[in-house]
Amino acid sequence: MTPAELSHSVVAAVASMVADEGLAVAVPETVTVERPKNKEHGDYATNVALQLAKPAGRAPRQLADLIAARLRDVEGIASVDIAGPGFLNITLDVASQGELARTIVSAGKNYGHTEALAGHRINLEFVSANPTGPIHIGGTRWAAVGDALGRVLSASGADVAREYYFNDHGAQIDRFARSLLARARKQEPPEDGYGGEYITEIADAVTAKVPDVLDHPDDEAQEIFRREGVELMFAEIKRSLHEFGVDFDVFFHENDLHESGAVDHAIERLRKLGHIYEHDGATWLRTTDFGDDKDRVVIKSDGNAAYIAGDLAYYLNKRERGFDQVIIMLGADHHGYIGRMMAMCACFGDTPHENLEILIGQLVNLVKDGQPVRMSKRAGTVLTLEDLVEAVGVDAARYALTRSSADSTLDIDLDLLTSRTNENPVFYVQYAHARIASVLRNAAELGIALGEFNPALLDHEREGDLLGALGEFPRVVASSAELREPHRVARYLEELAGVYHRFYDMCRVLPMGDEPVTDLNHARLWLCEATRVVLANGLDLLGVSAPERM
């Protein structure tokens, strides 16, 4: 019996009670059955009686009695106890709980997939780092977290498109182009320009590709450096993300919005809706109607589009492509943007926080010798995605960036990660997987297949713990998706790995020496394979490999 099935049984028992007793309360659609921390509280517990007591006008323990009586008749439930103020503590039959192993092995890669978000068409935008330099550590965090979120959303039944918004328009690109031109001429970069080593590399690459570039007049040369430089930078970003295991469905160019007329289209739409006005020679969007601090300029008085114009057009474009949920991940340094974006969403007639969702992730600090290091492009202390991968590898890097809540700032200490990699819990999880793979290999060598499965034999306490943990996986994935918190998957995997290691320590899986193969050996092999499936599926959601050997 899975937690979901048990939950259904509890709902049915509640419905039966409400009908029989004529209670004036609504039957909850779902009831949470949780794994109690304390083993004396059974395999699963629910507080549904406590929650219904007040609206029903009955004592919680009285309701608990009525529900318990009905649950005791359910096949697979061994006992139901009432504890404390009115908790229902449910214990399953050993065989019923053990069946879960078969369920998981049969489902294979699909175990953990649910329909929790079925029907949602989600556009997930993340990273979207400017093509004026390599991806730094902050963008790397969003790459890891955003990619994991995309996987978790998909696993929960959502139709997800991942997008990277490529800001190849505007003043920053001009500064980038001027920096390249200056470097090609062996001059100092402009005061507000970019100075890293990569500027030299790109300037050299452009010069190699267009040998006579410096013979052109300034404006033409700058245009060549802009076009070629952005192209090279873009390819570089794509490549490093791909090597990081992060791929996008769409790379969207801001420039296209301006050249295709999408910006004008969006502004005209808003004008028809009555939210656009002219003032001081500029075109404004009246975002204050929807809670913004001040109205926003969309077309500046010099005729150029303000940055938000691109965002307006991009949002409308996503909606017109059929996405009903637009999710954008931004760093904390952009959180001031939420108000105007939500107001913009409302101006289009959409519902803020439903059609548009902005996820804010806190920043990453680079730490050395316990002291924060200020990352500066000029000082060369910027930590890039490639630096991180080179130092610790993709698996450790992705895991370290994904296991913490995005709401917390993250400290990255390269020395710590490189010199004491065991501190990274990814190895703890991967080791559990490799350990199981080894057991399964040994079984194969002994000619022992999974074979017949008798779930009733899995009656050891550690086996019960393991089955209980395995049953949690689908709702961990679903809640990670619903809450947009993929770190929950990582934390769960660490828990599961620990439960497996403790099982392994107490429960011998394969026969020793020349002992005969028993049904218990087979049952435990099923349990091992089920655990391996969950670890592999979970690691995959995080974009981390599940090694067969370590």
Next chain:
RNA sequence: GCGCCCGUAGCUCAGUCGGAUAGAGCCCCCGCCUUCUAAGCGGGUUGUCGCAGGUUCGAGUCCUGCCGGGCGCGCCA
């Protein structure tokens, strides 16, 4: 000044919808490989959940105020 995030063990951090005795890893000490991976397991030590009120059967979790830290408030992008 206004807004967002954070404050939980010595360190790094978990702890959705309020639930039972607040957890994990790292660090430190002790024990366990003549049989499936010791990157493991078992045991020991560690807390005014920033502070003060409030809501209720019950608050780390919700509300209010305050303290401390980070970030942000452009016709920049």
